[in-house]
Amino acid sequence: MRLPFGGSLARRRIRRALQPDVRARLAALKVRARQRAREDRHPTTGLLSLARFASVDLETTGPNMHEDRIISIGGVAVSGRALLHADAFEVVVRQDRESAVDNILIHQIGGQEQRGGVEPVAALLAFLEYLDGSIAVAFRAEFDATVLKRELHECLGIRVRVRFLDLAAILPALYPDTPNDTLDDWAQHFNLPPIGRHHAIADAYAGGQLLLHAIEQAQRLGLVTAGDLLELQRAQRWLGRRR
Amino acid sequence: MAAPALIIESTLRFLREHPPFSRMARKDLELIATHAQLAYFPVGTTIVDPADGTARNLYIIQRGHVRVRNTAVASDEETRGPGECFPVAALAAGTAGTRHFEATEDVFCYKLSRADFDALRQSSAPFAQFCTEALAGILQQSLGQLRQNFSQRAVEQRTLLEPLKTVIRREPVYCETSTSIVDALRAMQAARLASIAVVDDKHRPVGIFTLTDLRDRVVLPGADLASPVRSVMSGSPGTIDELATAQEALAMMAQRSFHQLMVTREGRLVGVVSERDLFALQRVSMRNILQAIRLAPSIAALKGVTRDIDALTDNLVAQGAAAEPITHTITGLNDALTHRLFDLVLERHDLAGIDWCWLAVGSEGRREQTVATDQDNAILFRCEEGGADVCRPRLIAFARDVNEGLAELGFPLCTGNIMASNPELCLELSEWRAKFAGWIREPTPEALLGANIFFDFRPLMGDLALATELRAWLANLASESRLFVRMLVANALQAEPPLGVIRKFRTDDGDRPGTIDLKSHGTRIFVDAARAFALALGIRETNTSQRLRLAGRRLAIEERQMESTVEAYHYLQMLRLRTQRGDFEPEPEDGEPAKEIPHTARNRVDPYALNELDQRMLKESFRQARSLQTQLEQAFGR
Known part of the structure; x- marks a missing residue:
């Protein structure tokens, strides 16, 4: 039988069951995220050429963002006009069930590796701490944002606000009159060398390079801070709805 | 968290395609891959500027091109592409560089901190070596690598695996x-x-x-x-x-x-x-060939030997011997061949009572013959007063036989008639002096052309002391004539190394577009500069490398620097030998006979068809040519 508010009760149970040190980490992250959001809008610390972004990508068990689970997460930090190899992130999340075979084929993470992955709570926490409140950048970020939000909700029982910047929204705004649509289109447009697609870290690396181009173009158009880029995205979404 | 495996692997894959990284151990490459940043420089951005002070980062170009300008010397400008790194010398020396690096298109570079650069130098011997050599010019190391590469490939493929x-x-x-x-x-x-x-x-x-x-x-x-x-x-x-x-x-x-x-x-x-x-x-052995030459009973028999000389050259090139020993070997064997020819021809001529000396001029005079050289020679003689007109016809008859014999042996007659049988080139000592003195006094373009050929004379046969006397006299006269030296230097500065500003190389648009003439835009620059140095400094040597080394010593130029220049010259010579050998021609289709390379095309090469290592070495060689010209200009240009 399914009780009303059953979901919220379950989440409360999950929250209560969290280890004290996990709770402490989550609290610290919340503070850090607020601080970072302020910094990103500040005209000195938030300068486009100084602010830290994390280009991320999530691979999931399927294309349904409301049901499918995270298989792996990849991230590369972008700061000071460069991708920082030393500030990169990768995690494979342990699955109770192996994902459908065709998904294994796409992401090339075998059942073995999935079962051997990191336990979901630890993986998500590690990822949040890697983000450290920075703006997460992805292509078609709505998908990543939704999946992440849902998984955090389900595993940690909390709502965490992660700021996402969608390359698919800002690139057309920065480079109007280009017919590019998919990540591959943009990669080709900027002549990115492939490092292997459909792998979280590879897509994050490609996204990071697109972001470098985007940042440069944004500066040329007079944008100053990382916060401005988020504003641009908001405006673009608004325009997109009217169009 | 350390960089994910995929990032490391893709970085490693890139690095392994480019020297010196291709020679470095995996753990050192991993240090680069984990510590690097992939930095982006939009077109027009300055990446490194001398004004920034001490060099702080190493940049390895991942994609795009970078223009390098020397802030002190306006003409010193070049372009660098993927796999090349900078500013190595400045980092290694711990100083500010002298050059300005600017992105000519959107450029991505792997960027390493100074600390990582130092750590790499500590832990990786190949990288440390690379840095040291960057300080002295990277050429010699690349050459060694080329030889190794080339000999492995060539010996295996060309000889033992041949049907x-x-x-x-x-x-x-x-x-x-x-x-x-x-x-x-x-x-x-x-x-x-x-x-x-x-x-x-x-x-x-x-x-x-x-x-x-x-x-x-x-x-x-x-x-x-x-x-x-x-x-x-x-x-x-x-x-x-x-x-x-x-x-x-x-x-x-x-x-x-x-x-x-x-x-x-x-x-x-x-x-x-x-x-x-x-x-x-x-290994067609040199000793066998020399013996065959000595024992050849007739010109016809000698002809067979020239084929062996070609085969020997071919093998030496294939085995990756250096250009200097190769050209010396060719010249040495050709000398021996010519000596034997003299013996055979002298049997039919009576030159008793004449002091004569056969002079090799041009490339043979410099001991730098490649395969496709036609003969350049002259005669110097001395006789009693008024006897010149009696002696000359006898010598010319002898010379004609030698010239024709040489032609039969495969040294084409000189189209410019620079041959001993030409009465104007069969001269008495005083006549040669008058001719040379005229050129030195009035260095017109024709005079310089003459000087370029004849001042490289070398005695081959006969009374060698005659040539020594002429050489001593010439060395004194030339070095004392400031006008002549100045014109000679100006002449040597005329040819420009074909380094491009946008692309790596500047190629010709003529009848073979997209190619570079390795002789007129390459080796000639070295030869002319070396001659100018030699004549200005009174150096009696004719060989280009020797001239450069002696001049370097005389002018207190650092020995390593001059050695790099000499290596650059040899690299270009080697490339000419390989071109002449048809290394860069496409393989003929089955059944189709191998195409004969036209004579005019023999010094031409399409630089972009060369492999990456060769492209870099070619570029470095041209860079050395330019710096040699700068040195010449600084020493004697004013």
């Missing part, structure tokens, strides 16, 4: 089974061979008859010389198809202890290959 049909050079000497022993021996004698192949009526090899067989089966048992060779030959000889490789042939000889193999096409005899032929493939 036998390209190895056998002459028609087989053979007889039928029914031929008498005495006729077989006569055929062997005519061909100067120690063995003869025996074939059946279908031309299949069935035996071999050797001098050993003659001793053991004919002479000692007292066999009848009229009996058929079949009765005394060694049966079932080793046979091998013409498409088998030289290596397979060698293996077969070793296994079954044969000294010769019958080479067949569809079972029929097409040639005989001996162990010696195959060893010669790997």
Whole structure:
């Protein structure tokens, strides 16, 4: 039988069951995220050429963002006009069930590796701490944002606000009159060398390079801070709805 | 968290394609991959500027091109592309660089901190070496690498893996089974061979008859010389198809202890290959050739030797010998050939009572002959007063014979008539002096052209002291004439190394677009500069490398620097040798005969068709040419 508010009760149970040190980490992250959001809008610390972004990508068990689970997460930090190899992130999340075979084929993470992955709570926490409140950048970020939000909700029982910047929204705004649509289109447009697609870290690396181009173009158009880029995205979404 | 494996692997994959990283250990490359940043520089951005102070980062270009300008010397400008790194010398020396690096398009670079750079130098020997060499010019190291590379590839591919049909050079000497022993021996004698192949009526090899067989089966048992060779030959000889490789042939000889193999096409005899032929493939020995030259009884016999010289050169190039020994070897052998020719020709001429000296001029005078050189020579003589007009015709007749003999030996007659048989070039000592003095006094363009050819004279035969006397006189006169030196320097600065501003190289648009003339835009710059140095400093040497080394010592230029210049010159010479050898021509299709490379194309190469290492070395060589010109200008330009 399914009780009303059953979901919220379950989440409360999950929250209560969290280890004290996990709770402490989550609290610290919340503070850090607020601080970072302020910094990103500040005209000195938030300068486009100084602010830290994390280009991320999530691979999931399927294309349904409301049901499918995270298989792996990849991230590369972008700061000071460069991708920082030393500030990169990768995690494979342990699955109770192996994902459908065709998904294994796409992401090339075998059942073995999935079962051997990191336990979901630890993986998500590690990822949040890697983000450290920075703006997460992805292509078609709505998908990543939704999946992440849902998984955090389900595993940690909390709502965490992660700021996402969608390359698919800002690139057309920065480079109007280009017919590019998919990540591959943009990669080709900027002549990115492939490092292997459909792998979280590879897509994050490609996204990071697109972001470098985007940042440069944004500066040329007079944008100053990382916060401005988020504003641009908001405006673009608004325009997109009217169009 | 350390960088994810995929990022490291893709970075490693990139690094491994480019020297010096290609030679570095995995753990050192991993240090780069984990610590690097992939930095982005939009078109027009300054990446490194001398004004920034001490160099702080190492940049390895991942994609895009970077323009490098020397802030002190306006003309010093070049472009760098993927795989190249900067500013290595400044980082290694711990100073601010002298050059300005700017992105000419969107550029991505792997960027390393100074601390990582220092750590790499500490832990990686190849990288440390790379840095040291960057300080002195990277050329020598690259050359070593080229030699290693090239010799491995070339020796294996060109010689041992070559099919036998390209190895056998002459028609087989053979007889039928029914031929008498005495006729077989006569055929062997005519061909100067120690063995003869025996074939059946279908031309299949069935035996071999050797001098050993003659001793053991004919002479000692007292066999009848009229009996058929079949009765005394060694049966079932080793046979091998013409498409088998030289290596397979060698293996077969070793296994079954044969000294010769019958080479067949569809079972029929097409040639005989001996162990010696195959060893010669790997090394036509210089000693053998010299001996052959010394023993050659006629010009016709000498002709065969020139083919061996070509083969030797070919092998030396293939084995990756340095250009200097190769050109010296060619010149040395050609000298020996010419000496023997003199002997043969002198038998027909009486030059008694004349002091004469045969001069090699031009490239032969500099001891830098490559394969495709025509003859350049002259005669210097001395006789009693008023006797010149008597002596000259005798010398010219002699010279004509020598010139024609040389032509027969494969040194084409000089189209510009720079030959000893030209009466204007068969001169008495005082006449040469007058001619030279005229050029020095009035250095018109024609005079400089003459000086460029004749001031590189070298005595080859006859009274060598005559040439020494002329050389000493010339060295004094030339170095004291400031106008002449200045014109000579200006002339040497005329040719510009074909370094591009946008692309790496500036290629020609003429009848062979997209190519560079390695002679007129490459080696000539070194040769002309070396000559200017030599004449200005009174150096008597004619060889370009020697001239440069001596000049470097005289002007207190750092020895490493001059050695790099010399290496650059040799690299270009080597590239010419390889071009002449057809290394860069596409393989002919099956059945299509190999195309003869036209004479004018022999010094031309499409730089972008070269592999990346060669492109870099070519660029570095041109860079050295430019710096040599700068040095010349600084020393004597004013």
